[in-house]
Amino acid sequence: MKRIGMLTSGGDCQALNATMRGVVKGLANNLDELEVYGFDDGYKGLIYGNYRMLSSKDFSGILTRGGTILGSSRQPFKLMRVPDEKGLDKVEAMKQTYYKLRLDCLVILGGNGTQKTANLLREEGLNVIHLPKTIDNDIWGTDMTFGFQSAVNIATEAIDQIHTTASSHGRVFIVEVMGHKVGWLTLHAGVAGGADIILIPEIPYDTEKIIDALNKRTKEGKRFTILAVAEGAISKEDAVLTKKDMKKKLEERAKKFPSVSYEIADKIFKETGLEIRVTVPGHTQRGGSPCAYDRVLSTRLGSYAAKLILEEDYGYMVGIINDKIKKVPLEECAGKLKMVTPKDQTVEAAKRIGISFGD
Ligand code: F6P
Numbered sequence: 507m508k509r510i511g512m513l514t515s516g517g518d519c520q521a522l523n524a525t526m527r528g529v530v531k532g533l534a535n536n537l538d539e540l541e542v543y544g545f546d547d548g549y550k551g552l553i554y555g556n557y558r559m560l561s562s563k564d565f566s567g568i569l570t571r572g573g574t575i576l577g578s579s580r581q582p583f584k585l586m587r588v589p590d591e592k593g594l595d596k597v598e599a600m601k602q603t604y605y606k607l608r609l610d611c612l613v614i615l616g617g618n619g620t621q622k623t624a625n626l627l628r629e630e631g632l633n634v635i636h637l638p639k640t641i642d643n644d645i646w647g648t649d650m651t652f653g654f655q656s657a658v659n660i661a662t663e664a665i666d667q668i669h670t671t672a673s674s675h676g677r678v679f680i681v682e683v684m685g686h687k688v689g690w691l692t693l694h695a696g697v698a699g700g701a702d703i704i705l706i707p708e709i710p711y712d713t714e715k716i717i718d719a720l721n722k723r724t725k726e727g728k729r730f731t732i733l734a735v736a737e738g739a740i741s742k743e744d745a746v747l748t749k750k751d752m753k754k755k756l757e758e759r760a761k762k763f764p765s766v767s768y769e770i771a772d773k774i775f776k777e778t779g780l781e782i783r784v785t786v787p788g789h790t791q792r793g794g795s796p797c798a799y800d801r802v803l804s805t806r807l808g809s810y811a812a813k814l815i816l817e818e819d820y821g822y823m824v825g826i827i828n829d830k831i832k833k834v835p836l837e838e839c840a841g842k843l844k845m846v847t848p849k850d851q852t853v854e855a856a857k858r859i860g861i862s863f864g865d
Contacts, residue, residue: 507539508815511557511609514574515548515581515616515623519641519653521796521804522615523568523575528808529613529637529815534562536816543607547579548616549623552600553590557607569801572794574615583622597630604632611815615639617651618843621823625840633820635811636836641792643690646842647834648825652807655799657684657791658694664787665699665734672730678720678774678782679732682767684791686738689846691791696734696861697852703731703862705770707738708846709853710745711864713773719862720778735767742865806831 510533514522533540542560545551568575586596604612604627611633614624617640624636638645641657661683672679681701683692689706696704703719705711716733723731744755763769767784775782796804807824810831814822822833846853848865857863 507541508533508537508610509541509543509608510815511543511545511552511604511607511612512560512576513545513548513552513612513614514576514578514639515614515620516578517580517617517640517792518574518578519639519792520572520656520794521652521800522573522578522639523565523571524796524801524804525615525637525639525652525808526575526613527565527568528805529811530560530562530565530808532809532812533815536812543609544576547577548620549581549586549596549600550579551576552603552612553581553594553596554599555603555606557603569805570795572796580619581623583619583626586623586626597626600627601630601632609633610818611635611820613637613811613815617642618645618841621645621836622840624823625836628821628836633818634836635814635820636823637807637811638823638825641691642685642688644685644688644844645823645825645839646844647823647839648827648844650803650826652796652800652804653792654690654694655803656794656797657691658698659797660791660794661691661695661734661787662698664785664790665695665701665732668732668785669700669730672732675781676729678730678780680735680767680771680782680784681732682735682737682765682784682786682788684788685736687843687845689736689738692734692736692739693846693850693852693856697856699732699734701732701734701861702728703733703864704856705733705735705739705864706846707736707740709848709863709865710740710742712742713770713777713864715862716770716774716864717777719864720774720780733770735770737766739766739770
């Protein structure tokens with residue numbers, strides 16, 4: 507008999523359901539008795555004791571369903587040790603829920619912040635297993651997070667669709683891709699969609715270099731240019747600002763432009779007079795059904811988590827490294843971000859074929 511608690515926390519993505527299905531099917535097929543408690547809206551459900559008992563039937567037919575059957579919410583790690591508005595100690599409350607339900611383990615699906623709280627609960631003595639979700643693919647200790655490839659497909663499709671209209675009108679287009687801190691999604695969608703210029707947070711841009719790339723294309727007789735720009739793209743000048751000054755700068759920018767892409771569009775227009783449009787696919791990148799790659803990855807990660815639970819081997823993130831599923835100690839990966847480096851082979855390949863990073 508095993509009692510498992512499960513929650514999905516942070517921004518959602520595709521394949522959350524597929525991963526939970528992998529865990530529960532992996533357990534149900536190997537145990538006579540299994541109780542699964544699903545917490546509502548991430549850590550909130552664990553803190554306030556909002557949960558439902560689920561049966562393995564609840565996990566049938568959800569392989570292809572996007573979103574999460576449990577609901578999700580953002581519960582910032584930095585506030586976990588801060589009592590709520592009624593003075594409730596959140597960490598103690600989570601522990602109480604865990605012990606009250608006599609759980610053997612908590613299966614926690616989420617990104618970086620979620621992982622930090624999972625590690626905190628491990629330090630507090632709870633049995634936890636973390637499964638790495640995020641369209642950002644920025645979790646250290648795994649080559650791939652589930653949700654990433656599905657989001658790459660959607661962002662690529664957006665760039666593909668812009669291509670035809672950009673070419674008809676001979677315009678410059680910016681497609682803004684999700685990713686405030688890291689540029690994996692923009693890099694991959696940009697390369698897959700044939701973007702001409704890719705701007706990511708890890709490689710600060712120089713506006714003049716962007717203009718050079720645009721002029722080069724015009725000289726070559728190309729009628730249009732497509733820029734894939736990450737939400738967190740940053741100029742060389744801004745990259746050297748202190749945290750405080752950057753915050754001020756972003757507050758000022760928000761008064762004039764809805765996002766970074768509009769600011770870049772404005773700079774390009776002022777310098778070149780070129781006709782320029784911005785498209786923001788936004789949360790569509792996190793929506794809909796998981797792609798085939800993510801369904802396979804989720805099944806592999808989820809069923810491996812089930813194996814760890816059966817072996818009572820806790821305190822890990824389950825990741826994938828060189829196509830092998832691996833358990834990574836939470837104390838090793840929690841709090842680390844996996845970023846694109848300028849030496850990344852995809853960046854190098856992109857540069858070799860003439861894609862500009864504005865650097
Ligand atoms: O972390 C996933 C992510 O989709 C980021 O790429 C994006 O910047 C952010 O979440 C958006 O967050 P929210 O859903 O809270 O607007």
